Amino acid sequence: MGNKSTLVLKNEYRDSVFLMRINELVEKADGVTKAAVMMGTEANKELMKEAGLYTEEASKAGPNDLVIVIEGEDESLVNKALEYAKKLVYKTEKEEKETSQGYLSIRSAVSFEPDIDLVLISTPGEYAYREAMRALLLNKHVMIFSSNVPLEKEKVLKNYAKAKNLLVMGPDAGTAIIGSVGLGFFNVVKEGPVGVVGAAGTGIQVVTSLLDLAGSGITAAIGTGSNDVKEDIGGITLKTGINMLSSHPKTKVITIISKPPSEKIVNETVDILLKVNKPAVMNFIGFKGKDISNSIKFADTLEDAARVSFNFANRKEFKLPEWTSETEVKEAKDNLTSKQYYIRGLFSGGTICYETQYIMSKKGIKAYSNSPLDNNYKIGGFDSSKEDTVIDMGAEEFVRGIPHPMIDFRFRKERLLKEVKDKEVAVILFDIVLGYGANMNPASEMVEVIKKARSINDKVSFVASVIGTENDPQGLKTQVEQLKDAGVLVYPSSTKAAQVALEIAKR
Template identity: 35%
Template sequence: MSVTAVIRKNSYFDSVSLMSISTKANGIDGVDQAFVAMATEMNKAVLENLGLLSDELKAATTSDLMIVVVPSEGADGDELVPLVEELLVRKAPAAGSAEVSHRTIASALEEDADINLAVIAVNGAFAAREARKALDAGLNVMMFSDNVAVEDEIALKNLAHDNGLLMMGPDCGTAILNGVALCFGNAVRPGTVGIVAASGTGSQEVSVQVHALGGGVSQLIGTGGRDLSAEVGGVMMIDGIRALAADPGTEVIVLVSKPPAAETEAKVLAEVANAGKPVVVYFIGGSRDAVLAAGGHFAASSADAARQAVELSSAAASAPETLDAGQVDAVLARLTPEQVNVRGLFCGGTLCDESMYALLNDGHEVFSNIQKNPAFQIGAADSSRGHTFLDFGDDEFTNGRPHPMIDPSNRLARIVEEAKDPSVAALVMDFVLGFGAHEDPAGVTLPAIREAQRIAQEDGRHLEIIAYVLGTELDTPGLDAQRKALAGAGVTVTSSSTVTGEFARAIARKGAAA
């Protein structure tokens, strides 16, 4: 295997930029594989696992940029590297443009003293330092960076709390503040539903379902995925509840999280009674009794959370779409007795969780890389068994690679591989639209879907493919275009994450009864 590697000394690029650049680099003609990343120990370990780590790359420091290209047969790596480097060149602003680049937070504030928010997307080793600078300067912070020590997160959130500021993150991927969507937010209409979420795709899902039902979002405050852990203690979610309780533009508050730590859940629910506004609580695996005892409105699903929020607000609510029993029966009739398993391949962690819990709560055994039960945990390199649901956005899949919402190529090979298993009845997957996401997630996945369908057909069986597109008609690409592209390929397209889980559960029930 021919490998060409270049090191750019002291050339820092943030993780968001490099994820996008890596995606584009892998699409260059003649490139079999491209790896563009900072020379962190984690990224060098990924290269070593791929057999691409040279002594020169091993000696690079964390401030150095690594460009590694594996050319296709007949291509020249030395000719391809400059094409990758072109992607790193930042175009100067056009004449008259208001866009200005600053190298430090301090210089940005010197230019515009009205700035009140900093988005931190630097290497995790430096993220806490930059966030502290921003907080000390009186700025709210959204930290997209991950790999930040929990001790730093606690200190930063306490500092923000003491100064009346938001500290969203680390690993916070979604927010909508004063009508502006940040990072992976979706384009939704403004309204009176406020959301505080320790889940990026979970908050996206609730926001787009609120939009679909005729409501709108006042604010969406992300907390970062660890906020409701026992260590962090829900500092940001509690401050978010208080902020929305004081916001005159918010009529209803929705809380969203994967399963929280029990002691932290109790602290958060204690805030519900003091909010002075209706609070809808969607904690996957949470307790209905505990939420009701706290004076909240318990939501059993993301769709249920959105429906209750819109109904409790002043917006005119439309009826939510539900699972079509006739459509389910038609699918079940096409399956062979041997097809008993469902395989979920997700880009969004909470979307994976919601579908997985639809089966778990029905008594089915489910293997997953995000399973809480150690007996049913599997790794990224493990083969599927029985019902298997994978979150391709989990750290094990994304080490050294872009998030699948940016580059879903990591999922493509698995789609084809799962189709070879004659026990598989259905593949279930998500397609996430929004700012920062892939420009055509359905389009880039359709070749793998068609190959999976071909494999099953040649084996004399039907492979059902169920897809949910998270987005709105205001997103680019638009929701309808993505749905039509999938439906045109024979894919069953669902209306919500909740319906997706219900569909998967119906197929699993058929398998259990076989």
């Protein structure tokens, strides 16, 4: 067991997005084995216990106290990292305050800036309902980044918002672009004619990025939160979002992205779209629907959703950049041994994990997963892989007490090195998501571990989708080039990456 040091900053509340960024930087400091930078809520204390970072000082912290716990082998380096973390908290906060005005409450913010029309809530889940309701009472749209809000409270918020023709995005809404302003995790997407409503954050990022790369863009991307399409909630935000986009003059096409909701929600969505005088595309991943008309279509995959949306709105050809040649794919197939047959997928979120399973199922292949298409193939996220296995590394078991895998690659890198030791594995399939909120150089994280993996098994092929646009801060071209230089087969579409992985492994 390493040395642990704890610092509790009394009454220093910071939101979870802010703390995730600090946590990521601290864990990269010299001598740090692991770290927790979070508020002292009871839920977070449980996460600290699970991570082995719960200390006596942390136990005494209150929900408004900021707790920093750092573990490492060398005590002096741990203490140094603790000071570094403290400086980051105040330095980053100072920088943000210099570029934005701070207020003590939603009411005070609205009183000084009455033109505010949307409030982003990023508090511990137990406080999110209260703050969201305060915003709704002031007639403001709401995005709730926070998770762990009970379904019954989510429904109360959304029904109240519906009555006032307001949006409640979330809880657990990670992505939105409203009025050209990105919220949460988002890509820099050109303005264009497509309006998107989605209960799948990564799915929104995939489709909007593909539209951008093909030369189109969006009017808005409304993230509903994954629970919205459950029958308990009834798709309230999904339906409100469709109605808002239907009356938006610049929105020419409405696109809907989600894991399969119940048949009831699908039928209700279709009923609404039939009343809208605009083309619409529905991609309920894995749901096999028949087109309703020439202007209301079901898309089979995320790439299909982007393509059909593009074709409704543009006269030119839908064309994506080609980063990998057929020759490179053939060489990858030729390099495999006769015993290599299986795919191991390591994904930053559930949407691409789910889509990959669906694409595999169309070829008669069922994959094991912690987020399975077929519950007979369910395994735990930390269980050993068997045969074809795809893992959602954004699932709760991986993000307790640490940043999202779009930011922190530790579990993915550990898992990759484990997977290549299996001599029956043909392909390691993974995604990299660019944009604001994500790791600022994700390709370098994966290239580092791929080099190690090749020293263990030089026969395995690596296939990746890079989800992003040319205007994302990481630099799309730079990220792709790093991966290509490491011998990775790279695609702009998660759909195409899964199809190529199948072509190689099941040759």
